[in-house]
Amino acid sequence: MVEATAQSLTGNDFPPLKNDLILRAARGERTERAPVWVMRQAGRYLPEFRKVREKHAFFDICQTPALATEITLQPIRRYAGLLDAAIIFSDILVIPQAMGMIVEMPEGKGPTFPHPLADPEDLSRLKHPVNVDQELGYVFDAITMTRKELKGEVPLIGFCGSPWTLMAYMIQGGGSRGGFHSAKRWIFQYPTASKELLSRITTICVDFLIGQVRAGAQLVQVFDSWASELSPHDFQEFSLPYLCIIAHRVKSGLSEVGMEPVPMILFAKGANYALEELAITGGYDVLGLDWCIDPLVARHLVGDSVALQGNIDPDILYGGKEAIQREVKRMCASFRSNTTDGPKGWIANLGHGITPGVSTEDMGHFLSCVHKYSRQGDEVV
Template identity: 65%
Template sequence: MADTTSFPPLKNDLILRAARGEKTERAPVWVMRQAGRYLPEFRAERVENDFFKICRTPELATKVTLQPIDRYEGLLDASIIFSDILVIPQALGMTVEMVPGKGPHFPTPLVVPADMAVQLKEKVDVHKELQYVFDAITMTRHALNGRVPLIGFVGAPWTLMAYMIEGGGSKTLSKAKEWIFKYPKESHELLGRITDVCVDFLVGQVHAGAQMLQVFESWGGELGPHDFEHFSLPYLAQIAKRVKAELGDKAVPMCVFAKGSWYALDKLSVIGYDVVSLDWTHTPESAKAITLGRVTLQGNMDPNVLYGGDEAIVAAATRMVRGFGSTRRYIANLGHGILPTVPVEAMELFLKTVHRVGLEVAAEEKAAELANDVKIIG
């Protein structure tokens, strides 16, 4: 078993300080899906290995996790373990395939509530089912050699439930929504079972070496405000509360990302997370006004801007950092995962612009503070 007791000392803790609300020298930056399909080195790896084989082989997961850290040396302030949110349905007993050109596919999705008894395990031992993720996290922590912190993650219960019922991606989520409207009691039962596994999985990731956690409610915006409050928010809150309680003094910063759920930002900022990640439907001004400094904000440039050319990337990244600020409660990121055909040069320009503008804004903020101090003394 990999050594989880003597990790290399951390050389860059910028993102952890920002997540905790501490002052930083500049805004830290990382990108959702930064390890993956847009990188030529990852595509080369996929020629030789199936997607889930990479996830399940710690050496390969470590190699892929480090690819963007190596390529963009000194530009990324965090790494995120290469895995997939659908390892949870797999741990529950479902078969998930990654079909080239199509994405995830469940050959036998849940059709009616009675299928839960047939297809899903009553009890899930995450150390038995998902030890490969824990091993990859530990191995990656050592391989990073303290360059940046390592983020662990999980899919949120509603998003995972939707995949398990739809059998893959969907434009309408009509089958999953049929469940919450026709079978609300059974839907809550399923959400609760998924939540239990998510909690155990996140706790295990921290014990394995993860230094920050993110919960992805990727399909949160497919629910209206009422349904989000009933079928998403309570389970997101449970995860934050229970993970922190189980970890105690080993707790790490936690981030929630509910894509499209702009109407729930006020509630997401008070359910126990340290960071709330934003998609591009938020302005910095409104997000800060709604959250009132209770949490660190993360995001939120539209990933499609990375197709817009140098001028558009610089303008959007500059506007983002200047809007959110650079030294208090902000982590720069995209508003969703980087898209598979984005040029690597566009990603590099985005990161360099965030660094440059972040340092400029930090200097301006410091000058303003000094001027204010002089004014007060005077």
């Protein structure tokens, strides 16, 4: 277990980076193989994670830098040499918490808001403005500690949820397999109040991501996990503008404090129809793909303007080693066929997060197959 010390939380004298593959791919450089990481790679499929959870509540881990660091490092240790990035252990719902909402994580149930937003008058319940350093400083401390504990093995990714996705949770009261009817009622019945809430969340996202980079994050990702709930028209009105604001303001905000912008990744699950516009106007360096679009089609839509991340179906990890090898080989061939002189790069990943029932052995096999087949023939990606 990592122990917190005053020294580990001060200063930015980070160890030199030994593996910059994902940074080069995110910048669009040709790489000797595809870098690979997995969304939710530090999570319930790992027995070492479950052991920590036996003694600590989910959000207690998020809010305790030493515990968050320990969890972040677990997959890096287990899959030494196979993962090309760590992602800080946290949750997108720390932003609603910072706004004053109660968020619970009952075992086996998923996130729950006991008192969701019912109508526009409830906006008065939210903290505004939010002091991100005060409310979310524990995430910054965890990032700094983790960056030092990684000892330069791989880069560290920070993240936040998108304004629409966070708004959906805040109004719906949690995840919903039956649809976000309450959240969508807001955008149709209360469009002005919806945009006010989205703007408030956007401001916090910007400050939060800038703070994460200043604390040591070397890439950041925005998760629009519920983009699929919006029609193309509604995505254009209630998600896309705020996503664009985040990317542009984070980059300009870092420049204003004398820092080089870091690569920014957007994963808008289910919004493949918007890839072309996101590549042109979004301001992101990398666009994440879910498994419902062929990489050839995605590259045709975005051209060489951005890097791509993804996109194998997460459930392939339940298919056994032969199926994993077959599908990884197919995925690699599809992404590789997009390469021409000077294209943007490719970061291998699942098309969504890894699920709890996956075996650690099959996860390792997936990573090994990416290493093998993304460099097949001694060509570059």
